Amino acid sequence: MAASSASHANETARRYASALFELAKDKGELATVDSDLKSLTAMAADSEDLRRLLESPAFAREDKAKALQALASAAKLSKLVSNFLATMATNGRSSDITGAASHFDQLYAKHRGVKRAVARTAEEMTAEQRQKLEAILAKAVGSDVELETEVVPALIGGIQLRVGSTLVDASVASKLERMNTAMKGA
Structure with a gap:
């Protein structure tokens, strides 16, 4: 069961990453989005509080979305990434954000x-x-x-x-x- 759950989370992250990739490509923001997602991933690696926010079901989806948008604003991340983070949080997928960032990075490398x-x-x-x-x-x-x-x-x-x-x-x-x-x- 755990392997199936991890596989589902991986597929969810891949789908969100693909959608973001297509949107960023259409807007000509691939490099910016990739850089912003790498920054976010580094922040999550360095901050136990941010990891807890992303992973914990104790926080309401709307609270997670607001917190992630505030973080994106403070870190000067693009509007596209800020909206992406809020969307994932609102949809109950905040725990998949770092996985989506990794998949986006793979798509961007392949694109280049x-x-x-x-x-x-x-x-x-x-x-x-x-x-x-x-x-x-x-x-x-x-x-x-x-x-x-x-x-x-x-x-x-x-x-x-x-x-x-x-x-x-x-x-x-x-x-x-x-x-x-x-x-x-x-």
Whole structure:
């Protein structure tokens, strides 16, 4: 049941994101809306109070809508995003807002012909390493690449790279695990 509920929430977020994407495209505001939604997502990540407002059923829908519009105004988010937040809250879908923001971002990247990649390393990459990796990936996938990096000390060294659904794991931790498995089998 929980998986079905999560799947339904995911589909709801996707539908709202698609509707917002089409509206923003028609109005020529794709970049603004994408930027505003990223700002909102960052605010939610940094604020327990905002996450509680979005997730909790204890707040009335209308109160959530007013609070989100006030937040959008204070953060100088576009009118389109402000109305979007209020609509989702009024429709009882405030808990899907960050999911919708993520789906919108994916639609916008696809619209621009950009592929997304995530590089996980044990230490922070230098700007030069990042540029080289982006260039290699762009050549490999045949389009521009937006690279997100994550530092995961447990990798020990090397890199885990995900482009779309493809994962390349060249981390030291993974190599050690494969050696351990091979030795157990010997």
